[in-house]
Amino acid sequence: MRALALLLLAPLLLAQNRPPNQPVLVPDVSQRDIRIIYSFTGAELLLFGAILHPGGRIPDKPADIIVVLKGPTESIVVREKRKIAGIWMNAASARFRSAPGFYAVASSRPIGEIIDERTAAIYELGVGNLQLSAADAGSLAQTKRFENGLVDLRQRNGLYVEQPDAVEITDGALYRVHIAIPARVPVGDYTAETFLVQDGRVLAGAVREIAIRKSGFERFVAMAAERWSFLYGVVSIALALLLGWAAGSLFRRV
C-alpha cells in the first residue's frame, strides 16, 4: 500500500518534467537539521515555499496546500488493558510494523473539505489514514480498534497532530505553516511533504528531508550507554559513590 502510494507520488515529485501548464511547488524548511542538546524543549519548525503557477498567472479559484511532517517509522506493539479479576491489566495486543514516531499534518482548510477520502487515504493525509501495516491483528474491526487506540494515545502525547486551517497562503503564491515539535520526539530522519490540491486533485507535490539528532553531550551519553555499556555502568556507579561520599563528608564538616 505504501509502495503504491509512493508510485503514485513519484510523477508528482518530478514536477519539473511535467507539462508546462501545471503548477510547481518550491518548498523549504526553516531548519534541515535539528540538534537535540541539553536545553532542548522541543522546536518550532517553519515550513514555507512558493507555488509557481504556469505563466505566473494566479488562478481565480485558490488552490489548497497540505503539509505533512513525518518521523521515522518503527515496529511497535499496542496493548489493550482489560479488567481481569478486578485489576486493569494488559490483555490483547496488536503489532504494527510501520508506525511513524511522529506525524503532523497541516492544511489550509480541513482536509475533508479539500479532498475526498480515497485520495486522502492514498496520500496518507490525516491521522486516520496512516498506513501502519498491522502484522498479526485479527479481524478488520479489531485492527481498527487498536489503530484508534494508538492514534489517540499519540495525539495525547502530542506526537500525532492535525492542524486544519494552519497553513497560510499569501496572494495565492506563497504559503507558510508552523509545526511544533515536542521534546519527546524520536530521533531520526523526517520528511516534510507538501501537496498542492485543487478541485480535489493533487496537482503537485514536493519533499524535503529533515534530520533530528542528539548532539554534543546528549549524543555522547546515548552512544556510550549503547556501545560501551560495561564502562557506562562502571562510570554510573563511580559517580553515584563519589556524589554520596562527597556530600557525606561535606556535611560532617559543616
Add this chain to the structure above:
Amino acid sequence: MDLYLPIANLSVNALVIVALGGAAGILAGIFGVGGGFLTTPLLMLYGVSPTVAAASGVMQVTGASVSGVIAHFRRGGVDVRMGGVLVCGGVVGVMAGAVLFRLLQKLGQIDILIALLYVVMLGSIGSLMARDGIRALLAEKRGAPPPPRARRHHPLVAALPLRWRFYGSGLYISPLAPLILGAAVGVLTVLLGVGGGFIMVPAMLYILGVSTRVVVGTSLYQGLFVTAIATMTHALTTHAVDIVLAGLLLIGSVVGAQIGTRIAQKLKPDHLRLFLAILVLAITVRMALGLGWRPDEIYSIQGS
C-alpha cells in the same frame, strides 16, 4: 530549568527532579531506607518510562546509601558477616530479577507486576509497622512501660539446617535464611528500582530477629552493594540507566539525607515508625486504587 535527558528521551524540569531526590533523601535520612520506593513511582508519574525509572532509581539509591553506610560503620552498626551473606543472596536475586524483567516485558505484564508487588509489599509492611507503632503509643499514654518485644526469629528460620554465629546481630541461625531474604530483595531491587531497605529492615527485625543496633546499618550495607550490581545489570541488559536523571536525583537526595538525619534526632522513634507506616499505607492505598480504577488510557505502546 528545563533539561533534556539523553536516555529517557524527554525534557524535564531539573529543579523538580532535584526536589524529588531531596524528598527521597529526607526519608532516607529519617527512616534509614533508600527512598527508591518513592522516586521510582513518582518518576513514572512524571512521564519517565518504567524501565528508565527503575534503572536510574537503583543508581540513585547506590549514591544515597554511601554516607549512611560510612556513618554506621564508624558506629559499629554494620554486621559485615550478615551483610556479606545478604549480598551473596542479592547477587543471585539480581540475576534472576533481570531474567524475569525481560520475560515480563515481552509479555507486557511488567507494569502490572510492579504495581502489584508494591501494593502487597507496602501493604503488609505498612500494617505491621502501624500495629506496632499504635501499640507502643497506647502503652505510652497509659503510662505503662512499652511492652518488651521478645526479639525472636520466626520459627521457620529456626527450622533451617546449618547454623552460623552472627556476632553483630546477636544471632545463631542458618545462613540460608539471610541468603533467601537477600535473594528476594535482590529480585525486587531490579524489578522495582528500590534499595529494598523498606522491606529489608522489617524483615530483619520481624523474621530474622536481628539486633536493632545493626539493622539499619546492615540493611544499607547490603543495599549499597546490591543496587550497584543492579545498576550494572541494567546498564548491560536494558541500557536504560540515565546518568543525568540519576545525577539530578542524587544531588537532591544526598543533601536531603543529611537534613533527614537531623530531623530523626529530634523525633521519638515510635512516632517516626508511625509516620512511616502512615506514609507507606497511603502510597499502598493510592496504588491499589490505581489498579482497580479504569485507567485514563487503556492502550499502551511498546517498541518491538
